[in-house]
Amino acid sequence: MMRSFALRSLLSSDAVLPHLAGLRIDDVVRSGLSIRTAVTTRVPEALCPVCESPSRRVHSRYGRRLADPPVSGQEVLIHLGVRQFFCE
Numbered sequence: 893m894m895r896s897f898a899l900r901s902l903l904s905s906d907a908v909l910p911h912l913a914g915l916r917i918d919d920v921v922r923s924g925l926s927i928r929t930a931v932t933t934r935v936p937e938a939l940c941p942v943c944e945s946p947s948r949r950v951h952s953r954y955g956r957r958l959a960d961p962p963v964s965g966q967e968v969l970i971h972l973g974v975r976q977f978f979c980e
């Protein structure tokens with residue numbers, strides 16, 4: 893297992909990977925043929941899915957496991973930390 897700080901710098905570059913602009917890269921680990929990343933959302937608020945009011949009050953946190961297309965033939969696994977907000 894090897895930590896890849898250069899890869900973390902690349903992934904955190906909004907100019908290179910703009911679809912990751914809303915995420916904070918917490919960790920990147922290369923293990924065998926896999927690249928595992930831990931990321932969390934960094935948006936300060938979210939809209940309620942019912943009334944569409946914005947909220948900044950965090951209710952809870954949970955994790956999701958995602959797979960991204962391979963990078964240079966290496967499997968990419970993403971652990972995404974997500975926050976749920978209270979409706980105000």
Ligand SMILES: [Zn+2]
Binds near residue numbers: 941942944945980
């Ligand atoms: Zn609401």
